[in-house]
Amino acid sequence: MPDERIGHQQVDRVLDGFFTAAKERAERISPSYLSLWETLEKSTVGGKRLRPQIVMTAYTHLGGTDLEAAARVGAAFELLHTALIVHDDVIDLDFVRRGQDNVSGVYRRMAETAGEPAEVARHRGLSVGIIAGDLALTGAFRMLDSVSTDPMTREILAGILDEAVFASAGGELIDVDFSFAAGSPPLAEILDMERLKTAVYSFEAPLRAGAVLAGAGTEVASALGRFGRDIGIAYQLVDDLLGVFGNESATGKSSMGDLREGKRTVLIAYAAQTAGWPELSGIIGRPDMAPEDADRARRILVDCGARQYAQDLAANFASSARSYLECAEVPAGLAAVLDDVVSASVNRGR
Amino acid sequence: MPDERIGHQQVDRVLDGFFTAAKERAERISPSYLSLWETLEKSTVGGKRLRPQIVMTAYTHLGGTDLEAAARVGAAFELLHTALIVHDDVIDLDFVRRGQDNVSGVYRRMAETAGEPAEVARHRGLSVGIIAGDLALTGAFRMLDSVSTDPMTREILAGILDEAVFASAGGELIDVDFSFAAGSPPLAEILDMERLKTAVYSFEAPLRAGAVLAGAGTEVASALGRFGRDIGIAYQLVDDLLGVFGNESATGKSSMGDLREGKRTVLIAYAAQTAGWPELSGIIGRPDMAPEDADRARRILVDCGARQYAQDLAANFASSARSYLECAEVPAGLAAVLDDVVSASVNRGR
Missing domain, CATH: 1.10.600.10 (Farnesyl Diphosphate Synthase)
Structure with a gap:
């Protein structure tokens, strides 16, 4: 990205x-x-x-x-x-x-x-x-x-890779648990799952690893780590939005896949708390879902405010991510590039 | 052991x-x-x-x-x-x-x-x-x-662990392939699979790792590695024999499990080349196998010479393993202990 x-x-x-x-x-x-x-x-x-x-x-x-x-x-x-x-x-x-x-x-x-x-x-x-x-x-x-590199740096890098596996496995376990829960899990748990399963190993850990290898101080490495965690969640939220509302030719993914699978996302968790849920829950998660049903599901997700909520949440996490770039130790050049990363993340598929 | x-x-x-x-x-x-x-x-x-x-x-x-x-x-x-x-x-x-x-x-x-x-x-x-x-x-x-330990020794140890994973995964793949082959795979392939899937990571690699950590020369490490490979195969052959003929209370394993599963072992590969095969192949590999069927299968494996063949083969690998202990660089004390390992391996469950 x-x-x-x-x-x-x-x-x-x-x-x-x-x-x-x-x-x-x-x-x-x-x-x-x-x-x-x-x-x-x-x-x-x-x-x-x-x-x-x-x-x-x-x-x-x-x-x-x-x-x-x-x-x-x-x-x-x-x-x-x-x-x-x-x-x-x-x-x-x-x-x-x-x-x-x-x-x-x-x-x-x-x-x-x-x-x-x-x-x-x-x-x-x-x-x-x-x-x-x-x-x-x-x-x-x-x-x-x-x-x-020197042995100490190598050990810190291996520790970061280990943490990435540890977090991903923990997130995967929560995700497996979700698929057995009735209804939709609470929003906070979905965010936690997405952070663990994807954000840590995709953003937080690679940023910290790059910083450590460059010999940057712990302050920069942890500012970048926090940036990575939040931008990773924003990225995943946008992914979930694209999985339902995205243009298939642009994303390369079917925009019916997530609905058919009944994937637990923030969109669904939000909708589960609204009046649209009884109808929505009868449509999604069916392998034989018809395109008209998918259109109806999208309509409900818009009308109940789930889409807007997920968009706002992604923007909030992106904004929180940006705040870490203001740390005095993060060089201006890097902050500028990462700022572009933020924009690219939240504007994908638009 | x-x-x-x-x-x-x-x-x-x-x-x-x-x-x-x-x-x-x-x-x-x-x-x-x-x-x-x-x-x-x-x-x-x-x-x-x-x-x-x-x-x-x-x-x-x-x-x-x-x-x-x-x-x-x-x-x-x-x-x-x-x-x-x-x-x-x-x-x-x-x-x-x-x-x-x-x-x-x-x-x-x-x-x-x-x-x-x-x-x-x-x-x-x-x-x-x-x-x-x-x-x-x-x-x-x-x-x-x-x-x-020092960085070079650590790297050699990691390489040995890597080789162990590499061999085991290769052996597991062959094993997965077996379960799709009609009839029984050739004896040589079964031995290859058992060496890769079990002997390398259970015997060869731990012996080499112990030697490398102790600072032993490459000659000792490779003699021990070869010993480990052969004793590992002998061990696995005995395991396969115990899986069919073993005393359940001594092995802690059902002596019908391998027959029910139709597990591809040297016993089965040998029997597949004999006149006993048409009857045997109709009995094994059935989840609903009755104890009388298992008794009949054992009888056929004895009568067709499969049991004796597997026992002889285990003895041959044990003997080949012993020959590596005669390497001048293997200390007498270690050779004596490993000789006991050989005896214990081939005499298990007797």
């Missing part, structure tokens, strides 16, 4: 090197293991490389000059991202991401093509997804080991 | 510290996250601590004196073991281990008790198992970061 592409090529080169080495090792074990690594690599190509970009932005604007080291820290976050989405898709029984088969989808399709019954093919896809995610998670920690 | 209990208490103390810290962090996130960590911790208690014992044995017999550091390396392997079995159980849709609910089993039962339909409760159990395994895997790498 930072519109600059600092070190973009370094990150790609580092990831390319990682996968090349892994594929060479895998090939010595079995052809199917090589295929798994190829599939995992493909699932990382074409992504926005948001987290590496955030690491690089913080690092270079805080005076860091070792782009190779920063690219490796960024690549570690990209591998963590890969691990988390592969496992998240397994948990959600999703076989498609960004309109393409994900890792589990590729293996489900292979089994189907081989004539396996649907249930068997599905189980196979999910099983391979679990293995692939474990490899990517291991890769994230190993990538960090390859960063050329 | 090494009958000495060197550093046993240190390992327990290190793991206890790890879980105490994690539970404190989790409690700050949510009560349900704390419960997950408690469940994960319980799943590690009562295990044999085989891998830490192997690390400690190699380390101390090669002159290592920092038991705290060795205990941390051992604990890293114990956490890796936890991660692998939790995810392996998810892949196998197993909810019980050693006669008790495993992590997924605990969460499935909670959901059932809360009135969820069976399919929903099952999915919930598996989802939480995926999250728990990720946390244990992350814990393994973080535990290694906490070992007090």
